[in-house]
Amino acid sequence: MTAITLILRGALTNWREYLVLCKPRIVSLIVFTAIVGMFLSVPGLAPWPVFLFGTLGIGLGAASAAAINHLIDEKADAVMNRTQARPLPTGKLTREQALIFAITLGVLSMVILYFLINPLTAWLTLASMVGYGIIYTAFLKRTTPQNIVLGGASGAMPPVLGWTAATGELHVHAFLLFLIIFVWTPPHFWALAVARRDEYGRANFPMLPVTHGVDFTKQQVVLYTFLLFAVSLLPFVSKMSGLIYLAGAIGLGGYFLYLAFALYRHTSNELAMKTFGYSIFYLAALFAFLLIDHYLPSFL
Ligand code: HEM
Numbered sequence: 587m588t589a590i591t592l593i594l595r596g597a598l599t600n601w602r603e604y605l606v607l608c609k610p611r612i613v614s615l616i617v618f619t620a621i622v623g624m625f626l627s628v629p630g631l632a633p634w635p636v637f638l639f640g641t642l643g644i645g646l647g648a649a650s651a652a653a654i655n656h657l658i659d660e661k662a663d664a665v666m667n668r669t670q671a672r673p674l675p676t677g678k679l680t681r682e683q684a685l686i687f688a689i690t691l692g693v694l695s696m697v698i699l700y701f702l703i704n705p706l707t708a709w710l711t712l713a714s715m716v717g718y719g720i721i722y723t724a725f726l727k728r729t730t731p732q733n734i735v736l737g738g739a740s741g742a743m744p745p746v747l748g749w750t751a752a753t754g755e756l757h758v759h760a761f762l763l764f765l766i767i768f769v770w771t772p773p774h775f776w777a778l779a780v781a782r783r784d785e786y787g788r789a790n791f792p793m794l795p796v797t798h799g800v801d802f803t804k805q806q807v808v809l810y811t812f813l814l815f816a817v818s819l820l821p822f823v824s825k826m827s828g829l830i831y832l833a834g835a836i837g838l839g840g841y842f843l844y845l846a847f848a849l850y851r852h853t854s855n856e857l858a859m860k861t862f863g864y865s866i867f868y869l870a871a872l873f874a875f876l877l878i879d880h881y882l883p884s885f886l
Pocket residue numbers: 611612615616619668722734737738739740741742767771774775778866869
């Protein structure tokens with residue numbers, strides 16, 4: 587049986603496992619931020635082929651990188667409660683199946699973006715895939731507590747990819763959207779890492795609470811949340827967005843700061859998980875405000 591036949595038969599029976607390899611909830615938010623970048627880059631609506639193929643190409647690229655992350659992390663995932671039920675540690679999928687799947691998604695993403703969108707978006711997506719799937723997962727995650735600050739650059743790229751998909755060029759406003767996600771990533775991840783510090787220690791990952799302790803990590807969460815609050819005002823300052831966005835950024839950022847301070851004052855896993863959960867809501871809502879602010883005034 588050829589490898590392709592194997593994967594096709596496997597895909598029919600194991601589609602749920604393949605879906606898990608794609609980290610669908612994370613990729614959904616990634617794709618949403620890309621769509622916001624795409625729509626903010628143009629005055630009206632983005633043309634439908636850009637929306638369709640841009641979203642598909644970026645989503646497939648992110649899913650491919652997520653599947654590579656599962657392959658590289660198989661042994662470490664087996665040690666942590668949070669990750670031990672994943673398809674590779676449980677043997678529900680073989681490494682060969684996961685590898686062929688990751689390559690197929692990656693190639694599809696490149697073909698769609700290069701030929702149906704533009705080469706710039708294809709190259710930047712490839713760089714983001716390599717940045718997360720290989721540089722972050724295989725090297726940074728295992729060697730430095732700053733892994734996530736450096737690795738966060740890949741996760742911050744989607745709005746830039748959406749922007750270049752629609753316009754074919756880079757713009758300083760796209761860079762502001764990048765900066766928001768880049769500065770958001772440390773409080774997003776370190777809040778979770780505080781709650782899961784023992785597991786990360788057992789799996790030998792040099793995450794900040796493991797290497798520098800919980801107090802230092804909580805200080806960094808407060809620091810980056812302050813920075814995030816400031817950076818989130820830049821779309822208004824640069825006149826990319828208006829008052830609707832500003833009100834949203836202040837409200838959402840204010841509550842993020844409140845949670846970061848509360849966590850700073852009392853360490854509790856519940857509060858750390860609440861801050862982590864809120865970080866996800868925050869990013870989705872902030873980007874929704876960007877979109878509402880872009881379109882609502884023309885309906886009023
Ligand atoms: C290097 C950067 C990042 C790191 C290290 C990181 C880390 C994590 C981890 C460890 C989880 C928990 C996953 C689980 O429960 O199995 C998580 C969840 C999540 N992350 Fe991130 N993240 C990063 C960037 C991003 C980005 C850029 C986005 C979206 C724009 C994102 C969105 C999410 C979402 C939506 C979840 C919840 C997933 C769920 O409920 O299943 N993350 N992140």
